[in-house]
Amino acid sequence: MEDIQTASTPKNITVCNSREEGSLKVAELIANEIKAKQEKGENIVLGLATGNTPKDVYKELIRMHKEEGLSFKNVISFNLDEYHPLAPEHHLSYHRFMDEQLFNHVDINRENINIPTGICKVDDVEEHCNSYEAKIESLGGIDLQLLGIGRNGHIGFNEPGSEANSKTRKIELHEVTRGDASNEFEGLEHVPLHAITMGVETITKAKKIVLMAFGKGKAEIMKQAISEPMNSKVPASYLQTHRSIDYILDKEAATLLSQTH
Ligand code: F6R
Numbered sequence: 001m002e003d004i005q006t007a008s009t010p011k012n013i014t015v016c017n018s019r020e021e022g023s024l025k026v027a028e029l030i031a032n033e034i035k036a037k038q039e040k041g042e043n044i045v046l047g048l049a050t051g052n053t054p055k056d057v058y059k060e061l062i063r064m065h066k067e068e069g070l071s072f073k074n075v076i077s078f079n080l081d082e083y084h085p086l087a088p089e090h091h092l093s094y095h096r097f098m099d100e101q102l103f104n105h106v107d108i109n110r111e112n113i114n115i116p117t118g119i120c121k122v123d124d125v126e127e128h129c130n131s132y133e134a135k136i137e138s139l140g141g142i143d144l145q146l147l148g149i150g151r152n153g154h155i156g157f158n159e160p161g162s163e164a165n166s167k168t169r170k171i172e173l174h175e176v177t178r179g180d181a182s183n184e185f186e187g188l189e190h191v192p193l194h195a196i197t198m199g200v201e202t203i204t205k206a207k208k209i210v211l212m213a214f215g216k217g218k219a220e221i222m223k224q225a226i227s228e229p230m231n232s233k234v235p236a237s238y239l240q241t242h243r244s245i246d247y248i249l250d251k252e253a254a255t256l257l258s259q260t261h
Helices: 019-039 055-068 094-101 122-138 175-181 200-204 216-227 235-239
Strands: 013-016 044-048 075-079 081-084 144-147 169-172 194-197 208-213 245-250
Touching: 013 019, 019 044, 019 055, 019 144, 019 208, 019 245, 055 094, 075 122, 081 094, 122 169, 122 194, 200 235, 208 216, 208 235, 216 235, 216 245
Parallel strands: 013 245, 044 075, 044 144, 144 208, 208 245
Antiparallel strands: 081 194, 169 194
16 A cells, blocks of 8 residues: 655645545554454444445455454444434434444444434433543543544534534534535435534544545545644644544545645
């Protein structure tokens, strides 16, 4: 695998030849973290994302499980977000996504899977969010957080306006986010108005973060996320000062970076 690294590219930004290469690289990184913890007899707490971006990562992890014996028995997972309201059985829920894209195909213990609920009563949302935070804390925090990025700079569903100290909470989805989901939902009117998401702080507290961005549709927001001063208009910009973040991009998503570095 050949990474395109120019003298001006910061070390923690890897520009891969393709989405496939980037995904293999991320899958390998995750597998190595899982195995390192297994060797110590420890669990690993993974923060997981949905959307198109991580699909090939999950595919490769499944291949590693089936062909190379990679076990997920020591994995405790926390997903970033879920639409609200949306039943877990709904074909577009992130519960379904995770089952279909990863969990149904590996040996993870079902009781180790955590995803914000999309069916919580409005009055119970706050308590649900607080206990999601508390559970992450009680397990020692997230060891490795996988992220995609929205075209509006969201991470998880931390939409523009989300502050650095935000925690798991219910959020109103931004028009860009709902617009991007409207095809899948077969019409904007069917896209949920809200979601439950881990906060920016919940994410930045992770010990390691890997943010992936593929395709030219992510070029402009990657430029802003990496090079603009940190601000709540681009929540992903709050990752800039994280002590261990790797940005994995394909060439298309990186097209505007050379102009800024
Ligand atoms: C999904 C999530 C979102 C996506 C982002 C990019 O769990 O947290 O922030 O990562 O919307 O979506 P894709 O990968 O479909 O471009």
